[in-house]
Amino acid sequence: MHLLSYLAALLVTALTAFAVYTPYIPEGGLGVNNAPPEYVALSDFDWQSINLALNQEWIELDLFNYGLTKFSPQDFQNAGLNAQDRFLIEFMAQQEFGHATLLRNILGPYSAKPCKYRYPFNTVREFVDFCQKLTRFGESGVYGFLEHLNSRAAAQLLLQSITTEARQQQIFRQFEGLFPMPVWFEVGITQSMAWTLLAPYIVSCPAENPRIAWQNFPALNITNNPDAVPLYNTGVVGNDTSPAITNNRSEPLSFSGRQVNFTWERPGQPVGYNNSYMTHTTAGPARFVAWISQLNTTYTPLENIQGESGSTTQPGPRVFGDDTAPVVNDTMFVAIVDENIDITPFNISQLNSHIVAGPALYQAG
Template identity: 30%
Template sequence: MVSNSSSTIDDTVVLNFALTLEYLEYAFFSGGVNSFTEHDFTNAGLPSWSRGRFEQIASHEQAHVQLLSDALGSNATQACNYTFPYTDPVSFAALAQVLSGVGVSAYAGAAQFVSSKAYLTTAATILSTEARHAAWIAGPVNKENPWSGPFDTPLSLNIVYTLAAQFITACPSSNPPLPVQVFPSLTIDENATAGQAVSVSASNDVTTEDQFVAFFSGRDTTFVQVQGGEVVIPNTLLGTSYAVLTSSNSSADDFTITAGVAVLQLAFNSDDVRE
């Protein structure tokens, strides 16, 4: 896991960071259920009850927004404008799986910055619910892995915000600033398979030569050197992993990350065998 400097991060910053993500999730889930009918879901091959459950998730996210807003009072950030690249229930459910997983990793990574035990308890109750969302979407809906191993993957504020920022088009100028940055984008072949070499590239003229890809999975970070524009996906990875480009073969933090973040989905079956 990588971490932000704690010098400018207090409980108010952490809660506003969480509120920023909750606004995004509420906009995503409420937008999805308003865009598609139950008939649309069943026609797309998804379970007939999936739209109703997604509607419940949207109400959960709304409750999270309300709770955090009330806790912050006049210091609360406001909702931004968003755009999401789903076009049908299937692409909506696929992105829902990614966003729910990122939400879990965001709370896990930010916990280290919370000093108030009351706030930490509140965050834990949201985190556990977000994890239930993620497992339900991945398992019963998308027929994929409901977990990726014995531990979830904590991610830094910058990594999480980089993933979230691609869906944010504009925010109110009155919103309090967050001590975060967005990394240049990283692309890894979406057909990545563990143990195989796949292409890797970065935006903004960021070179991949003499660089390493750091793969985050659970509590582990694995570094693999980029060679000839390709990286070998570690055999140890299962389920959802996150990848960043870094200039170091032993560190992936705000000072060494040069691009990110790619999300990898490496399927495995109930016998713990890769598919």
């Protein structure tokens, strides 16, 4: 009897030791079978998505350096930005070099090289505003395809670069005197949406650059877009727009019930580098405005339609209903569409075939 008790105790001890030193691994998961990861594109979808992301990284690298050379230290000082702030932008450019190098390594020897670009700014404040908008659609453009990549290993590397870009976008908002992170969730958009927003700023590219495969939608213009550029150095809380860690603006840029006016182009317009792309849509007549933000795509009726112009009223939905965050906030996306189809973050590409024009960036807050 004593021998049996002793053996039972030994068995319990052995099982306990095994439980301690052999961690439980739940079933499931992708890429957790200890096979060596391959950091390459595994499909044409992967390659074309990462090619678009690389072109985004190249323009960001050029943009940050261009702004630092175009404007003098005094120009930056007049906008409330000092030498340390300029160095931060310089470091962001170094980050972009790292991101571009990473993506070129994934794509291989035939990946895109830097292009020539055009920029819509003449002042430091306009430069900062353009930076926060460019990084906005660059960041959201990757969120939109990241979880659909066949190459989970490449997706991991992209994740580690795009989270850096998210920090850049927040910093440029702070430089502009905006509230740094006014949403609960960051939104993702499709490759075609991101390419539509990027293409107008690329003038020419090396002949050997691979073609960007995604669709270009007709351009959308918000004729009364809220303007975050003016500098109000008032010292009054809620009114001052000087660079700051945070500004809780009691005078918001936009509000629910505000009329928003649009004009848009017909399809068939040349766009992109060397005007080598053509805008195209498969949608029917314009009927709704899609507000793409956070976890939601909200629709409002398009009214006062006259040819390629119309208006709508800014909606006021909440992310999870009453007493939660407003959906419409931040630097967000709007598009003119033909139908108000149900869209969730994972299947936003379903919206592509319904876009009449856009998206455009709406400076909601």
